[in-house]
Structures are given as C-alpha cells and as structure tokens.
Amino acid sequence: MTADTDLDVLLAELPQPSSREAFAEIEAARRAAEARTPRRTIVPEPVLPPLWPHPDSGIVRFPCALGCGWTHAENIADEDPDPISVPLSASPKEIGRVLSERAERRASLLRQRVESAIREHFKVAHEGQEPPEREVW
Structure with a gap:
C-alpha cells in the first residue's frame, strides 16, 4: 500500500x-x-525574506511607502527568545490558548516596533508628512 x-x-x-x-x-x-471590518495601518506590505541559505534569510523588510529607498528590517529568528512553558497536564485546548496568546503578544510587539520606526523615519526624512495608511483585513 x-x-x-x-x-x-x-x-x-x-x-x-x-x-x-x-x-x-x-x-x-x-x-x-x-x-468583517477592515483595519487601517501605517505598516507597509512587507518584503518577505529569501529562503535559507541566503545571507538575508529570516530578514523581513518594511519599505517606505513613498519609495524613497528606506527600509526597516526585522530578523524573525531573533524574536521572542523566551521558552514556551506549558504544563504537561495541559489539554490541547489549553496548549492552543497559550500559543495563541504568545503569538498575539509577539505580533503586537512587532507592530509597535515597525510603527515606531516608520514614524521616526517620516519625522526625519519626510518632515511634516504623515505615513500613508492602507487597509488590512
């Protein structure tokens, strides 16, 4: 068979x-x-990393929405070095809850870092202009 x-x-x-x-x-x-209600964000569409063994594998880049050449880079391998702690007696539902909460926390921290970098870039390179927003679902 x-x-x-x-x-x-x-x-x-x-x-x-x-x-x-x-x-x-x-x-x-x-x-x-x-x-579903769309959300608005200043975070541009990311440029996804090349596959390993490329030297830039794991580096996600968020380019300036105005096309000036600036990018903010995030190394996805460096995120959240804390170990995952789940009791051995945890049910599948509990494990799913722990992993979901962790993923939401990581996503929130990433979004905050990227938004801060974009706002700082616009303050310096595009003085007086607000970062453009886009709809995300």
Whole structure:
C-alpha cells in the first residue's frame, strides 16, 4: 500500500457533506468575509525574506511607502527568545490558548516596533508628512 492509497482509504472513511451542506458552509464563509471590518495601518506590505541559505534569510523588510529607498528590517529568528512553558497536564485546548496568546503578544510587539520606526523615519526624512495608511483585513 502506498501513501496515496492510504490517504484514499482515510478520505473514503470521512463523512461526505451533502451539496446543500457544502454550499451553506461556503455561503456562511462569504457572508463572514463581507461583514468583517477592515483595519487601517501605517505598516507597509512587507518584503518577505529569501529562503535559507541566503545571507538575508529570516530578514523581513518594511519599505517606505513613498519609495524613497528606506527600509526597516526585522530578523524573525531573533524574536521572542523566551521558552514556551506549558504544563504537561495541559489539554490541547489549553496548549492552543497559550500559543495563541504568545503569538498575539509577539505580533503586537512587532507592530509597535515597525510603527515606531516608520514614524521616526517620516519625522526625519519626510518632515511634516504623515505615513500613508492602507487597509488590512
């Protein structure tokens, strides 16, 4: 038996939703996406790092939205060196909660660092001009 046939067997054992159920799920997702309120941010779209072993792998760059050539670099490998601490008796739900809280805290700190760098750049290089905002979902 190959891995593909093992997967086929497992997929065949899963309950198959009806067409009506599948359509209802897609419709619910579409309505939820339409109802979502967009947020505004001054953080530009990041330039993602090249793959390892490139010397810049792991470095995410946030370029100036005005195209002046300035970028703020963040080394994603340096973030949050604290170990993850989860009790051995923790349930999967508790582990998920701990990891989610940690990810939210890290994202908030990253956003604060990038926003501070952008504001400082605009104060120095683009005096009197506010950083442009963009919508994010």
